[in-house]
Amino acid sequence: MNRNTRTTNLWLAIAVALISMGFAASAGAQVQTETSSSTGQPTKTVQVERGEVVSVAGNDLFVKMENGDIRHFPNVPESARVTVDGQQLGIHDLKPGMKLQRTITTTSTPQTVTTVETVTGTVFWVSPPSAVSLRLEDGTVQQFKIPKGQKFTIDGKETDAFGLRKGMKVSATRITESPEVVVSQQRKVTGTAPTPPPADVPILVAKAQPVPAPTETAPEKLPKTGSMIPLLGLLGLLSLGMSLGLRILRKS
Numbered sequence: 001m002n003r004n005t006r007t008t009n010l011w012l013a014i015a016v017a018l019i020s021m022g023f024a025a026s027a028g029a030q031v032q033t034e035t036s037s038s039t040g041q042p043t044k045t046v047q048v049e050r051g052e053v054v055s056v057a058g059n060d061l062f063v064k065m066e067n068g069d070i071r072h073f074p075n076v077p078e079s080a081r082v083t084v085d086g087q088q089l090g091i092h093d094l095k096p097g098m099k100l101q102r103t104i105t106t107t108s109t110p111q112t113v114t115t116v117e118t119v120t121g122t123v124f125w126v127s128p129p130s131a132v133s134l135r136l137e138d139g140t141v142q143q144f145k146i147p148k149g150q151k152f153t154i155d156g157k158e159t160d161a162f163g164l165r166k167g168m169k170v171s172a173t174r175i176t177e178s179p180e181v182v183v184s185q186q187r188k189v190t191g192t193a194p195t196p197p198p199a200d201v202p203i204l205v206a207k208a209q210p211v212p213a214p215t216e217t218a219p220e221k222l223p224k225t226g227s228m229i230p231l232l233g234l235l236g237l238l239s240l241g242m243s244l245g246l247r248i249l250r251k252s
Contacts, residue, residue: 048103098192115177122169124141
C-alpha cells in the first residue's frame, strides 16, 4: 500500500467518524428529557467523641479516647480549627493534656429523582417486544430499547410494542424514578485547656511554745523511811563489846 492510499484511507476514517458523531448528536437531540427531584423529611444523628491530647508530631495528632484507646489522626490540615476556651487554635497550637470533643452531625435526606423522556417519530423497524427504530423529524433513524410494559400513543390510542407497524407515527414517554439518599456531615471540634498546676503557697509551720522546766518543791512532810531495828542492833553490839572488855579486865 502506497503513501497516497494510506492517506486516503485515513481521511475516509476521519470522515466516517465525524458523520457518526453528527448522527449521534442529531439523534440524541430528538429525545426530550426533563428531570425533577423531590425531597422527603431529613433525619439527623449526632455522634460525640471525647479525648485528651497525648502528643502532636507535625500534622499528626494523637488522642487518648474515653475508652483508653490511642487514636492517630494523620495529616490534619492547617485550616482545621479547634475552639478552645473561646479561641480558634490550629493543629500546632494543641498541647498535651487538652481535652477535645468532636461532634459529628449527620443529615440524611431522602430524595427521588424523576426523569421523563419523550420521543416522537415514525416507525421504521420494530422487533417486539424489545426494540423499535424510529425515523425522527430531522430524517435520522434511531433505535430504542422498549422497556417492559412500555405503551405507545397512536392516533390518541395506546398500544404496546406488538401493535406497532412500519409507517406508524408514534410518541412515547418513559418515566423513571430513582430513589437516593443525600448525606451531609457537619463536624465541630471544641476543647478545654489543661488545668494549670496550683501556684506555690507558703507552708505554715506550727511553732511549739517552750514548756517551762518543773521546779522542785520541798515536801511538807518527810517520808517515813527510818526504822528502829538498826539502832537496836548497834546498841546490842556495844553491849557485847563492853561485856567482853570487862571479862578481859577480870582475868588480868
